[in-house]
Amino acid sequence: MTRLTIATWNINSLRLRQEHLLTLTETLAPDILCLQETKVPDDQFPHAIAERIGLPHVLMRGMKSYNGVAIFSRYPLILADQGGQWCGKNDCRHLGASVTLGGKTITIDNFYVPAGGDIPDRSKNEKFAHKLDFIAATRDHFRAHPPQHRILVGDLNIAPLEHDVWSHKQLLDVVSHTPNETTGLLDWQAQGFTDALRHFTPEPAKLYTWWSYRNRDWRASNRGRRLDHIWVSNDLRPALRETRILTDARDWTSASDHVPVALTLAL
DNA sequence: ATGGTTGGCCCCCAA
Numbered sequence: 586m587t588r589l590t591i592a593t594w595n596i597n598s599l600r601l602r603q604e605h606l607l608t609l610t611e612t613l614a615p616d617i618l619c620l621q622e623t624k625v626p627d628d629q630f631p632h633a634i635a636e637r638i639g640l641p642h643v644l645m646r647g648m649k650s651y652n653g654v655a656i657f658s659r660y661p662l663i664l665a666d667q668g669g670q671w672c673g674k675n676d677c678r679h680l681g682a683s684v685t686l687g688g689k690t691i692t693i694d695n696f697y698v699p700a701g702g703d704i705p706d707r708s709k710n711e712k713f714a715h716k717l718d719f720i721a722a723t724r725d726h727f728r729a730h731p732p733q734h735r736i737l738v739g740d741l742n743i744a745p746l747e748h749d750v751w752s753h754k755q756l757l758d759v760v761s762h763t764p765n766e767t768t769g770l771l772d773w774q775a776q777g778f779t780d781a782l783r784h785f786t787p788e789p790a791k792l793y794t795w796w797s798y799r800n801r802d803w804r805a806s807n808r809g810r811r812l813d814h815i816w817v818s819n820d821l822r823p824a825l826r827e828t829r830i831l832t833d834a835r836d837w838t839s840a841s842d843h844v845p846v847a848l849t850l851a852l
Numbered sequence: 853a854t855g856g857t858t859g860g861c862c863c864c865c866a867a
Contacts, residue, residue, distance in 0.1 A: 597858080597859070597867085598858095598859060598860075601859070601860095622859095622867090624859075624860070649860090649861090650859085650860055650861070650865090650866090651860090651865095651866070651867095700866075700867055702866085702867090703867095712866090742867095797856080797857080797867095798856085798857035798858050798867090799855075799856035799857050799858090800856075800857085801856085839858090841858095842857090842858080842867085
């Protein structure tokens with residue numbers, strides 16, 4: 586039996602917040618760490634941080650200013666994706682990698698789904714259209730390639746369930762919780778994945794991983810959303826052991842608006 | 853109904 590802990594965090598600029606990765610790894614002790622919104626081109630990637638956090642194996646796919654994903658690992662990583670092309674764009678929103686431990690090979694998918702802009706109408710907002718197209722493309726991909734021994738993590742920018750937001754009623758027209766997005770995300774998930782966070786904390790418990798910067802006191806108002814996810818392929822359900830949301834990270838100095846989430850499996 | 857904040861970059865865009 587091998588224990589594996591995987592963490593995911595939208596860091597909102599790796600170069601600005603890389604020191605926080607020391608606290609993250611001390612607290613959650615991940616074997617694999619997936620980041621989104623690194624906002625750093627590959628030739629400027631801060632490689633030294635990998636050794637400092639004890640996760641020396643790294644893969645990254647970054648670009649200037651926007652997007653960017655990276656995977657840090659205790660174990661050697663093998664690139665396992667189709668080049669990051671989704672919706673005909675090369676915009677650094679996905680990185681796939683596999684690791685072998687205890688004789689088993691596990692594949693990790695690290696996603697950064699488009700945020701989708703402000704107007705939830707595909708005819709008026711091309712960013713929203715891109716978001717809907719993106720989650721349809723990923724759904725179709727996993728329909729054609731049913732997941733096995735697979736862990737999917739990332740900032741999916743959608744809070745799919747009623748209690749994944751502070752007010753279901755007030756957010757039904759707000760991008761991240763509209764019916765088109767939530768049914769789209771659940772359709773993607775239904776291609777063979779289990780929602781690990783809700784496996785341990787079913788509704789109606791509230792679960793949030795993101796709190797807007799535009800609140801004077803995020804903890805007092807607590808208007809959160811669950812935008813960050815960890816799914817496992819259904820064959821890994823018996824291996825699920827524990828999930829954690831590092832809510833305190835929202836109070837770190839110069840915090841990201843997202844907090845880290847972790848899953849531990851016994852493989 | 854509106855505005856509120858942050859990061860990156862080149863004065864505005866995306867979130």
